Amino acid sequence: MKSTRKKSLVLICLLLALCLLLGCAQTSSGPQESATSGETQTDQEQPDNGTESTGKPEQVTLEFMAFAPETNFNDFDKVLEAVYEKTDDILNIRIHYTFTTIGEIGQKVSLKIASGEQLDLCFVAPWTNPTLNQMVSKEMLLNLDSYFDSPEYPALGKLFDEEYLRNNSFADASGEYHVYAVPFGQSFVNGNCLYYRLDLAKKYGIGEIKTLEQLTQFYDAIVENEPGMMPLCMNAGETVVALFGDVLKPLQTENHNYATINSVGVVVGEDGKAYAAKTWIPNMDTTYYSMLDEELQAQDPLYAYTVAREWYQKGYVTDDCLTQSDHEGQFVAGRAASFKRAVDTYNSINARLVSSVQGAELGCLPLEPGAYYDTPLAAGSDFKTWNFAGIPTTSEYADRTMGFLNWLFESKENHDLMELGIEGVHWEAVGEDYYKIPEGVDPAKNYNFYGYLLTWNPNYVRYLDTTPEFIVDLYKKYADTSFIYKKVEAGFSFMTDPVKSEQALMNDLTSLGTPLGNGMVEDIPGEIERIQAQYDAAGFQTIVAEVERQFNEFLLENPYEGQ
Amino acid sequence: MTVAKRRIRSSGKDTLVEVFGTLLCVLFALFCFLPLWVALVASFSNESAVIRDGYGLWINQWDLTSYKLIFDGTDTVLNAYGVTILTTVCGAALTVVLTAMLAYPITVQSLKYRNAIAYFAYATMVFSGGLVPTYIMMVRFLHLKNNLLVLIIPGALNAYNMFLMRNFFATLPASLAESAKIDGASDILIFFKIILPLSKPILATIALFASMGYWNEWYKVLLYIEEPQLYTLQYLIMRLQQQVDFLTSSLNPAARQALSFVSIPTVGIRLATAMISIGPIVLLYPLLQRYFIKGLLIGSVKG
Numbered sequence: 001m002k003s004t005r006k007k008s009l010v011l012i013c014l015l016l017a018l019c020l021l022l023g024c025a026q027t028s029s030g031p032q033e034s035a036t037s038g039e040t041q042t043d044q045e046q047p048d049n050g051t052e053s054t055g056k057p058e059q060v061t062l063e064f065m066a067f068a069p070e071t072n073f074n075d076f077d078k079v080l081e082a083v084y085e086k087t088d089d090i091l092n093i094r095i096h097y098t099f100t101t102i103g104e105i106g107q108k109v110s111l112k113i114a115s116g117e118q119l120d121l122c123f124v125a126p127w128t129n130p131t132l133n134q135m136v137s138k139e140m141l142l143n144l145d146s147y148f149d150s151p152e153y154p155a156l157g158k159l160f161d162e163e164y165l166r167n168n169s170f171a172d173a174s175g176e177y178h179v180y181a182v183p184f185g186q187s188f189v190n191g192n193c194l195y196y197r198l199d200l201a202k203k204y205g206i207g208e209i210k211t212l213e214q215l216t217q218f219y220d221a222i223v224e225n226e227p228g229m230m231p232l233c234m235n236a237g238e239t240v241v242a243l244f245g246d247v248l249k250p251l252q253t254e255n256h257n258y259a260t261i262n263s264v265g266v267v268v269g270e271d272g273k274a275y276a277a278k279t280w281i282p283n284m285d286t287t288y289y290s291m292l293d294e295e296l297q298a299q300d301p302l303y304a305y306t307v308a309r310e311w312y313q314k315g316y317v318t319d320d321c322l323t324q325s326d327h328e329g330q331f332v333a334g335r336a337a338s339f340k341r342a343v344d345t346y347n348s349i350n351a352r353l354v355s356s357v358q359g360a361e362l363g364c365l366p367l368e369p370g371a372y373y374d375t376p377l378a379a380g381s382d383f384k385t386w387n388f389a390g391i392p393t394t395s396e397y398a399d400r401t402m403g404f405l406n407w408l409f410e411s412k413e414n415h416d417l418m419e420l421g422i423e424g425v426h427w428e429a430v431g432e433d434y435y436k437i438p439e440g441v442d443p444a445k446n447y448n449f450y451g452y453l454l455t456w457n458p459n460y461v462r463y464l465d466t467t468p469e470f471i472v473d474l475y476k477k478y479a480d481t482s483f484i485y486k487k488v489e490a491g492f493s494f495m496t497d498p499v500k501s502e503q504a505l506m507n508d509l510t511s512l513g514t515p516l517g518n519g520m521v522e523d524i525p526g527e528i529e530r531i532q533a534q535y536d537a538a539g540f541q542t543i544v545a546e547v548e549r550q551f552n553e554f555l556l557e558n559p560y561e562g563q
Numbered sequence: 564m565t566v567a568k569r570r571i572r573s574s575g576k577d578t579l580v581e582v583f584g585t586l587l588c589v590l591f592a593l594f595c596f597l598p599l600w601v602a603l604v605a606s607f608s609n610e611s612a613v614i615r616d617g618y619g620l621w622i623n624q625w626d627l628t629s630y631k632l633i634f635d636g637t638d639t640v641l642n643a644y645g646v647t648i649l650t651t652v653c654g655a656a657l658t659v660v661l662t663a664m665l666a667y668p669i670t671v672q673s674l675k676y677r678n679a680i681a682y683f684a685y686a687t688m689v690f691s692g693g694l695v696p697t698y699i700m701m702v703r704f705l706h707l708k709n710n711l712l713v714l715i716i717p718g719a720l721n722a723y724n725m726f727l728m729r730n731f732f733a734t735l736p737a738s739l740a741e742s743a744k745i746d747g748a749s750d751i752l753i754f755f756k757i758i759l760p761l762s763k764p765i766l767a768t769i770a771l772f773a774s775m776g777y778w779n780e781w782y783k784v785l786l787y788i789e790e791p792q793l794y795t796l797q798y799l800i801m802r803l804q805q806q807v808d809f810l811t812s813s814l815n816p817a818a819r820q821a822l823s824f825v826s827i828p829t830v831g832i833r834l835a836t837a838m839i840s841i842g843p844i845v846l847l848y849p850l851l852q853r854y855f856i857k858g859l860l861i862g863s864v865k866g
Contacts, residue, residue: 071791101785114699117702330614
């Protein structure tokens with residue numbers, strides 16, 4: 001009996017060893033096969049006739065990855081089917097879109113690329129973790145220069161002009177700038193606005209607010225007559241100085257030779273060379289200040305901070321601005337009289353406010369200098385978008401993916417199909433520039449794809465027809481390149497690798513200036529010195545020197561043109 | 564001769580200490596319960612009322628909107644419930660069986676390389692391959708992507724649990740197994756018929772630990788699962804919470820600018836989802852509590 005037991009044990013061990021070997025043998029065929037064959041999301045019948053007579057390319061399934069608030073967008077599969085119907089003869093692709101969370105998109109994309117899984121288009125951005133810059137320096141993204149300059153992809157070259165692409169190029173490890181991802185944006189300026197309660201402004205005799213003087217009158221009225229309501233509600237991290245700094249400057253100058261790069265103030269002198277301010281508030285560095293335009297030099301360098309202090313003392317800014325996390329929620333619930341957000345959220349804020357507070361009206365005061373002063377070339381932009389899509393270097397279907405993007409940007413119909421949904425079902429056109437939701441469609445269940453994942457472009461924008469005209473005006477101004485001046489740092493991307501450790505220490509100190517910026521500190525000069533000491537201890541001067549060095553190198557190729 | 568039973572009279576001081584101690588425990592329990600209660604109340608209240616009047620102990624305006632929104636339309640939540648329950652039950656059962664089968668042989672004196680095996684297990688507690696190699700192994704070599712098994716198998720065997728069990732098995736007298744062997748029982752028979760029935764406390768403890776782990780699993784879903792049908796409950800909540808954190812985080816002003824028009828999920832939905840996911844655990848826990856306590860006391864009293 002013992003010998004049979006021993007024999008059976010030996011047999012089992014041999015079997016296990018065999019299984020191990022079998023497992024190893026299967027890896028070569030692995031992922032590519034399973035990905036392309038098994039993963040068609042929609043139930044399309046496979047075209048059996050294949051590629052022989054029609055000349056159309058072989059069908060492939062492309063893997064795209066982006067993020068979404070829920071597992072999928074409403075009716076997304078229906079829209080994709082409509083896309084396939086239109087493109088089967090020319091493109092013959094199937095798209096499998098995977099959606100993950102906003103916080104993890106960077107991590108998941110890098111994992112997929114590192115493990116060699118099929119990934120043909122992925123969302124990348126300068127704000128994901130890892131950032132676009134880091135992914136480029138690790139050679140994870142394909143160089144897309146050739147696609148924007150080729151007769152095979154005419155729409156790409158037309159819609160993405162050279163200037164737009166140049167400002168959205170990134171430097172690789174050797175310092176050369178190339179297009180590594182397709183930029184998606186509708187306007188070039190944030191379009192920050194102060195949303196306020198227009199009904200309350202009318203009630204206290206101020207009417208529509210167009211200037212800061214009227215705004216302070218409004219806040220005074222709120223403080224006096226509406227106890228318990230916050231005049232200005234800001235989220236933790238926002239400061240009066242940052243929000244109103246640009247419009248608190250009573251003067252707008254013609255030359256904008258200054259910039260803020262990586263929180264360091266930089267100014268370009270007459271000799272074309274850059275100087276980086278050694279103080280954390282650039283205006284306090286006398287050399288920096290002396291290189292600015294004369295009109296600016298006549299002002300008090302701390303003008304914004306003194307105003308912030310006044311506002312805090314008058315009660316416009318409340319103490320809980322340091323811990324607030326949902327300023328919009330407070331506003332629509334009727335607990336705040338104003339807050340800042342970008343102009344493109346007008347419609348949704350209006351809808352929330354009107355349904356929540358009886359008789360409320362939404363007012364909007366633009367905080368961009370160009371719109372505020374209504375002068376062109378007063379608002380600057382580096383023409384960089386914040387959202388991109390890149391093609392990993394491991395992708396086998398780069399051509400097919402770019403072909404799809406080419407089709408997408410070929411005409412407004414194609415573009416609107418992907419961005420807004422099926423015409424007649426999810427939206428109806430109103431003229432060339434507007435659209436509306438069809439009767440009887442529940443907005444909560446309607447197609448809600450995020451345009452900035454794949455489709456945004458300044459040339460193809462449609463506005464909801466309920467948007468007031470002055471808001472559409474603002475949108476158009478912010479997308480108009482002749483209204484905006486090109487910032488001196490347009491096209492430059494700072495490489496943090498040489499100062500990685502100092503940058504990491506500095507990242508922990510970002511909230512130091514918040515109480516000061518909100519006017520909560522009595523002793524302004526003392527506080528500034530204290531913060532400067534802490535910044536210096538974290539290695540601020542090393543970062544300043546590095547910014548100056550890199551920017552000067554950039555200026556050699558892209559000199560300041562006096563804009 | 565009968566001995567009269569004497570009642571031990573407790574002195575006044577003892578009663579005082581008892582009352583005081585009980586009061587302290589009750590207060591502590593209430594403090595722990597309070598946030599949960601407030602969250603429950605808020606999840607059943609009207610959203611604007613909560614923002615306007617703050618959180619309270621009683622419902623101001625009864626409103627089922629948050630719950631309706633969650634269960635409406637897609638059956639994502641119900642599906643996630645099913646997946647979570649399935650993985651928890653199967654996972655806990657698998658964990659108990661596998662861990663016991665690894666832990667017991669290590670305690671048997673006659674197994675030749677038992678110390679080496681224990682050492683290998685210990686090494687996994689100290690070293691790990693890292694995220695990318697693990698991901699590559701799961702996806703490329705084991706083909707576990709988008710597969711329910713990835714939520715059950717990798718988390719089943721755990722060196723820590725194994726050592727807990729080993730310590731328990733070591734307290735069982737070796738003479739039990741020896742005498743069974745003399746009578747002609749095989750190793751498998753000894754394990755299933757003699758050792759396991761005596762180990763109920765540790766098995767229940769490990770089952771409980773494992774169930775908690777499986778119920779709260781979201782990281783593996785994040786990494787390996789892309790089909791919405793396979794999402795777990797905690798992943799849904801985590802997704803919602805991450806969305807909110809990312810959008811309101813002050814460390815990401817650039818992201819907030821970029822995503823400036825995405826609306827933030829409301830307070831009500833978040834609380835309702837949280838209530839739904841902890842509901843079963845809170846209701847089940849009192850039933851399993853006595854096993855938990857027994858398990859904690861394992862090995863504390865010898866003999």
